[in-house]
Amino acid sequence: MEKGRVQAIAAHAIATDTIPEEFIRAEDEQPAATTYNGPVPEIPTVDLGDPNIDNLVQSIVNASVNWGIFLVVNHGIPVEVIQKLQRVGKEFFELPQEEKEAYASVPGSIEGYGTKLQKENQGKRAWVDFLFHNIWPPTVINYQFWPKNPPAYREANEEYAKYLREVVDKLMRCLSLGLGLKDNVIREAMGGDDLEYLLKINYYPPCPRPDLTLGVVAHTDLSALTILVPNEVPGLQIFKDDRWFDANYIPNALIIHIGDQIEILSNGKYKSLLHRSTVDKERTRISWPVFCTPPREMVIGPLPHLTNEENPPKYKSKKFKDYEYCKLNKLPQ
Numbered sequence: 001m002e003k004g005r006v007q008a009i010a011a012h013a014i015a016t017d018t019i020p021e022e023f024i025r026a027e028d029e030q031p032a033a034t035t036y037n038g039p040v041p042e043i044p045t046v047d048l049g050d051p052n053i054d055n056l057v058q059s060i061v062n063a064s065v066n067w068g069i070f071l072v073v074n075h076g077i078p079v080e081v082i083q084k085l086q087r088v089g090k091e092f093f094e095l096p097q098e099e100k101e102a103y104a105s106v107p108g109s110i111e112g113y114g115t116k117l118q119k120e121n122q123g124k125r126a127w128v129d130f131l132f133h134n135i136w137p138p139t140v141i142n143y144q145f146w147p148k149n150p151p152a153y154r155e156a157n158e159e160y161a162k163y164l165r166e167v168v169d170k171l172m173r174c175l176s177l178g179l180g181l182k183d184n185v186i187r188e189a190m191g192g193d194d195l196e197y198l199l200k201i202n203y204y205p206p207c208p209r210p211d212l213t214l215g216v217v218a219h220t221d222l223s224a225l226t227i228l229v230p231n232e233v234p235g236l237q238i239f240k241d242d243r244w245f246d247a248n249y250i251p252n253a254l255i256i257h258i259g260d261q262i263e264i265l266s267n268g269k270y271k272s273l274l275h276r277s278t279v280d281k282e283r284t285r286i287s288w289p290v291f292c293t294p295p296r297e298m299v300i301g302p303l304p305h306l307t308n309e310e311n312p313p314k315y316k317s318k319k320f321k322d323y324e325y326c327k328l329n330k331l332p333q
């Protein structure tokens with residue numbers, strides 16, 4: 001059963017050179033009408049291998065304060081590990097439809113293979129299918145949502161998770177130091193060893209009208225931090241200085257987003273940036289974000305060390321699950 005998967009809709013759309021009306025965004029969202037064509041500012045690049053920790057902290061702070069997104073090079077994850085993660089993910093989406101449906105998400109759980117079927121506010125759908133599953137810690141992993149095919153899927157994801165944890169720990173240490181705090185403060189405030197790593201694969205099939213539709217619509221990430229690997233097909237856009245820009249791409253670099261939870265914790269010093277993705281006319285775009293999120297019962301709010309009478313808290317302190325509920329249901333926080 002194909003249940004309106006975008007991959008199946010795309011095959012038909014390419015044959016007829018049209019897309020269904022429900023994928024055509026309002027004009028104020030259409031990429032062709034809203035992407036800035038002038039000079040594009042470059043997202044900052046951070047060299048995570050920099051032996052000078054003060055320099056490293058400063059470059060991460062600058063990027064997190066002024067952008068909320070940065071590219072990371074010299075991150076220590078071997079190229080082969082990233083390529084293997086990409087290869088097995090792509091192979092999963094190339095399986096026959098009924099094989100993928102064995103991993104379909106069930107109501108009440110985010111994990112699994114899926115497509116946003118319910119229409120959004122304006123009755124529109126997004127040009128993307130996805131697969132979600134936790135990759136760390138072992139207590140939250142449900143292997144039923146990890147594809148058995150291709151056979152190397154599990155090993156590839158386990159290997160990536162192992163290296164990724166080192167990167168996340170280092171980023172969190174730097175972000176803590178950048179707030180004038182001990183290096184373990186952010187990691188502990190986000191759950192310590194219980195910090196959850198949720199992998200998503202976004203699969204954006206080719207689309208005959210990429211000028212009219214969107215992959216993932218404009219949003220900030222709910223997470224503490226997001227670490228994303230894209231394939232070589234461009235598509236990520238960021239909203240900066242009131243304009244939508246194409247993100248610059250560096251092969252094998254990681255894309256880091258400051259998520260809402262670190263914005264809250266830092267009382268707004270580090271920014272969670274609005275972003276979205278567009279799709280390509282001929283090529284399949286695939287991206288692999290990992291959302292690092294606190295356990296759902298964890299209370300997240302501005303760190304007391306960062307607020308005082310002159311700097312009152314700008315955000316409520318609340319359980320992550322309550323923040324998530326409001327965000328997903330578009331309710332005020």
Ligand SMILES: O=C(O)CCC(=O)C(=O)O
Pocket residue numbers: 200202216221228230235236275276277286287289
């Ligand atoms: O595919 C991308 O580059 C962006 C995806 C994204 O922002 C998301 O899934 O949260």
Ligand SMILES: [Fe+2]
Pocket residue numbers: 219220221275
């Ligand atoms: Fe995102």
